[in-house]
Amino acid sequence: MLSIEGSPAATPRPGRPTFEVADVFRAHGETYREHHVLSGDQLKVMRAIERCRTEALGGHVDVCPQCPYERPAYNSCRNRHCPKCQSLVQARWVEQRMAHILPTPYFHVVFTIPAELRPLARANREALFNLLFACASKALLQLGDDPQRLGGKLGITAVLHTWTRELAFHPHLHCIVTGGGLAPGDDRWIASRRRYLFPVKVMGSLFRGKFLDGLRRLHASGALKSTDATDTAASDAAFSKLIARLYTKDWVVYAKRPFAGPEHVFRYLGRYTHRVGISNQRILAIDHTGVCFATKNGRSVTLPHDVFIGRFLDHVLPTGFTKIRHFGLHASRNVKSRLPKAREILLTTSPPARSPSSQREPTTPRTWQELLRELTGIDLEHCPICKAALVKQPLAYLSPRRDSS
Secondary structure, eight states: OOOOOSOOOSSOOSSSOSSOHHHHHHHHHHHHHHHSOOOHHHHHHHHHHHHTTSGGGOEEEEEOSSSSOEEEEEOOOOOTTOTTSSHHHHHHHHHHHGGGOOSSOEEEEEEEOOGGGHHHHHHTHHHHHHHHHHHHHHHHHHHHHOTTTTOSBOEEEEEEEEEOTTOOEEEEEEEEEESEEEOTTSSOEEEOOSSOSSOHHHHHHHHHHHHHHHHHHHHHTTOOOOOSSOOTTTOHHHHHHHHHHHHTSOOOEEEOOOOSOHHHHHHHHHHHHTOOSOOGGGEEEEETTEEEEEOSTTOEEEEOHHHHHHHHHTTOOOTTOOOEEEEETTSTTTTTTHHHHHHHHHHHHOGGGOOHHHHOOOOOOOOHHHHHHHHHOOOSSBOTTTOOBOEEEOGGGOOTTSOOO
């Protein structure tokens, strides 16, 4: 078991993290599994993280043909919930999406469901997460299509998050939205206001109405499971009271001002798309008291090992669930038709707004080694001592007599 003495540092160490989620799972995962009932998805995530980049998954040895250097390289689990397996996937996603961005301002809009619905969402994850995507996107597209608001088809990319910085269950949707839309005749671009897209209260009210209507339909069809925390899925009377109470609340929709440029917005969103509940860099200490990790504004929190594991697993998504979705001009049906038309119009009517990415010629996809070198400066293809090209050998080749330092 890992431990440190004294108080942890105020911020995580840069570079390779000292502590990892995998350390907690390996030291306390078996005990946790013995005392808690877990879903098949949660068990798979635990096993994958525990085995990630260890001999259990196999690998190879990078050997320098010109000097004694050798380095074992173990395979990754590639589970989307693993903190160590997301950087390259994220970089590849951002690189691919750069070809779809438009030379126009983008807004960042966040939709959140009220706290009263979190127990129901926890028990009906797929149904309510799908409802969250549907209602947020429909609210934005409806306002965009409304001639009194904009009168054009928006482009939307949405990413689901289910956590707070303390790993509490808090489902919300991050959306990036074009600052304008393509007119119905596909012949012109209609720009939005510079300072804001739509009034947040209007977005909140429309989102609330659509979500509660969808919740009613789910309840009427018997699709909602009941929970220990609420009887809303089982009792018609309790459900009606909950709906009535939620109609009186202001639903939180947060909107930022436009990003600096279209390239910046996707690089910013790239930090959201493949993020998991907590990164290894945020873990400050693991000792007999629990797991200490950074939250925000220089603060930290310490959770008992079992609580930390439980909170992490609370954010495991159902197998096959799509957490990144595209709507409007960004939807797959428009990527090869209306989206290029919008780009053509924007480049023709607003040449100064043209971004470097929109002028970029198609390039051959980069290897993961090239992406890693760009992200971290780590070169896995050449010897760090003599710079010769490394040769891959089976793990059995690894010899304790060779100097791998």
